[in-house]
Amino acid sequence: MATVYLVGAGPGDSELMTRKAWRLLGEAQVVLHDALMDVDGMHAAAPEAIWVNVGKRCDGTSVDQAFICRSLVGYAKRGLRVVRLKGGDPTVFGRLSEELEACRTAGLTVEVVPGVTSACAAAADLQASLTLRGVSRSVAFVTPRVGRKEHAKDNEWLQVSLAAQTVVLYMAGKQAGRIAQELITGGKSVTTPVCVVENASLIGARFRMSLSELARDGLPEIVGPVSLLMGEALMAAQVSDLALTTGDNDQAIELAVG
Numbered sequence: 001m002a003t004v005y006l007v008g009a010g011p012g013d014s015e016l017m018t019r020k021a022w023r024l025l026g027e028a029q030v031v032l033h034d035a036l037m038d039v040d041g042m043h044a045a046a047p048e049a050i051w052v053n054v055g056k057r058c059d060g061t062s063v064d065q066a067f068i069c070r071s072l073v074g075y076a077k078r079g080l081r082v083v084r085l086k087g088g089d090p091t092v093f094g095r096l097s098e099e100l101e102a103c104r105t106a107g108l109t110v111e112v113v114p115g116v117t118s119a120c121a122a123a124a125d126l127q128a129s130l131t132l133r134g135v136s137r138s139v140a141f142v143t144p145r146v147g148r149k150e151h152a153k154d155n156e157w158l159q160v161s162l163a164a165q166t167v168v169l170y171m172a173g174k175q176a177g178r179i180a181q182e183l184i185t186g187g188k189s190v191t192t193p194v195c196v197v198e199n200a201s202l203i204g205a206r207f208r209m210s211l212s213e214l215a216r217d218g219l220p221e222i223v224g225p226v227s228l229l230m231g232e233a234l235m236a237a238q239v240s241d242l243a244l245t246t247g248d249n250d251q252a253i254e255l256a257v258g
């Protein structure tokens with residue numbers, strides 16, 4: 001029976017893929033991938049495979065989840081070795097359960113391979129620890145974005161974000177100002193540091209502001225995927241508008257050396 005591999009690709013930089021992910025790509029005949037940021041780098045692992053972009057974007061140009069599930073099953077049932085390459089870690093806001101269920105229902109064996117989630121990559125870029133002795137011993141990965149089937153007024157995300165000492169907000173860039181206002185209204189300190197990391201592990205904006213500044217100004221226009229990291233543990237984060245995190249990018253080197 002065919003096995004489908006649901007594999008975490010990490011946050012962007014192909015060097016952050018696990019050796020296992022790399023090996024499985026090398027054995028794959030079909031790769032169904034998210035809108036990954038370093039597809040070219042990852043492509044090197046499976047140049048012979050058919051690469052199918054099934055990436056979803058929050059601007060609406062998304063591939064239907066049911067189509068992704070059908071494709072996974074369809075390719076695997078034709079006897080092809082399929083890797084489903086998902087951004088970050090597949091178990092974090094990745095619609096993993098739908099894909100698992102589709103494969104199981106079709107009688108396929110599935111293996112899930114973890115990846116570096118963007119929260120951890122963003123913290124690494126900031127040279128900050130998400131937990132910090134005496135300051136933070138809880139971290140919550142939260143999204144304020146509600147799925148179509150959920151209740152629009154669901155504010156569980158807010159309760160969790162108020163309770164955790166460090167909070168990483170996924171899929172929150174577009175509504176960041178409103179989110180900050182709701183957190184302040186809920187009682188979060190206005191001085192709470194918020195770090196904004198765009199394109200974690202690659203080149204992008206990294207800056208810090210207070211929760212009140214975020215509530216007042218929102219975020220500037222940002223193109224890439226953004227994670228917001230919030231909490232006193234981020235006080236010592238290293239921020240600069242552009243960060244050099246990959247060794248082989250000429251443009252980054254130019255920008256870094258001025």
Ligand code: SAH
Pocket residue numbers: 011012086087088089090091092093094116117118119122169170171172197198199200201225226227228
């Ligand atoms: N499974 C992914 C998350 C998918 S949800 C993971 O583990 O990282 C998509 C959200 O993840 C984006 O809206 C953004 O908030 C965050 N994200 C994904 N890649 C990112 C990156 N390279 N830098 C910053 N945030 C990222």
